[in-house]
């Protein structure tokens with residue numbers, strides 16, 4: 001009995017459905033990619049380098065490719081939009097959303113949120129990211145990396161999920177209110193996931209509560225907690241919700257070059273610190289938050305703590321925007337992010353770590 005069972009499990013993974021792909025082209029349960037900022041006056045390729053981690057790497061390793069390539073994790077994963085989704089239209093559903101969509105001079109006032117959902121009849125992926133004008137619509141037929149994506153740091157989190165979990169994701173999108181620039185949720189997908197369809201058509205929740213959290217379980221059995229707030233939540237995601245919900249002080253990395261930045265906040269039971277400088281240990285790369293468009297946070301102490309990758313900056317305007325984060329309590333992920341913290345703003349002054 002056992003060998004047959006093992007065989008069928010192995011077959012499942014080999015046949016694969018829609019999935020996140022790792023940096024060597026194999027299906028993977030989840031990965032996190034950190035696109036590095038382009039050093040001043042360096043060649044174009046330097047603006048497409050990245051660090052990578054998944055369940056096997058035990059922390060950051062150097063990306064094997066460049067962000068514009070379909071051999072790297074992000075490109076290989078999104079390539080399924082231009083091959084599978086384009087070819088098997090009746091058998092796939094997808095939602096591409098971005099408050100700064102590709103080829104549009106639009107700054108949406110809807111959710112401050114960017115991501116890609118793609119699934120077939122058995123499984124799919126959800127990728128959260130921070131990159132404006134990315135990725136191209138399905139009709140563009142080809143993956144590419146935008147020129148505007150070269151200078152700054154960007155984060156990506158991809159999770160592979162069984163079919164049923166997309167019902168929960170659809171519900172979360174009714175809170176975050178994404179600017180959807182390309183989607184296809186038809187036939188049985190529309191029947192099974194009415195919230196995903198509604199969100200892709202611009203609908204949102206109409207009554208309290210204005211926030212929603214749900215635990216998503218990946219195909220490989222790993223738990224990620226999705227936090228989603230609607231614009232009427234009217235508070236900072238981190239100080240107003242994540243820190244108390246995760247019961248942890250947090251270091252938050254976000255785009256400091258936006259208006260109305262909220263200062264580090266020590267007035268609640270759990271503190272929230274704005275980051276100022278990051279350092280990857282190996283290879284040794286240091287950069288300032290001013291050149292990092294990434295959005296993530298990590299618990300300050302306690303191993304394993306929480307780490308989240310998400311949508312939101314800490315500024316006044318985004319208190320009144322939809323958005324959220326995906327969080328995980330995992331020793332390796334926590335350590336990987338915690339080790340990046342080099343300098344943060346304390347509530348009175350700047351602290352070095």
Ligand SMILES: *[C@@H]1O[C@H](CO)[C@@H](O)[C@H](O)[C@H]1NC(C)=O
Pocket residue numbers: 044045066068069070
């Ligand atoms: C990616 O960018 C590099 C550097 O500009 C370039 O040499 C390479 O041809 C590009 N690859 C693709 C697939 O566009």
Ligand SMILES: *[C@@H]1O[C@H](CO)[C@@H](O)[C@H](O)[C@H]1NC(C)=O
Pocket residue numbers: 194195198203
């Ligand atoms: C989706 O929208 C339709 C039409 O507005 C509504 O009747 C239905 O209750 C909505 N379903 C969900 C799950 O949001």
Ligand SMILES: *[C@@H]1O[C@H](CO)[C@@H](O)[C@H](O)[C@H]1NC(C)=O
Pocket residue numbers: 209211212213240241
């Ligand atoms: C919404 O956020 C508040 C904190 O502002 C929290 O106490 C509450 O539990 C959250 N609600 C849900 C449904 O998660």
Ligand SMILES: *[C@@H]1O[C@H](CO)[C@@H](O)[C@H](O)[C@H]1NC(C)=O
Pocket residue numbers: 235236239240241263265266267268
């Ligand atoms: C700290 O955060 C809480 C929750 O977001 C907020 O209500 C409060 O005004 C903040 N305090 C300061 C000093 O910014």
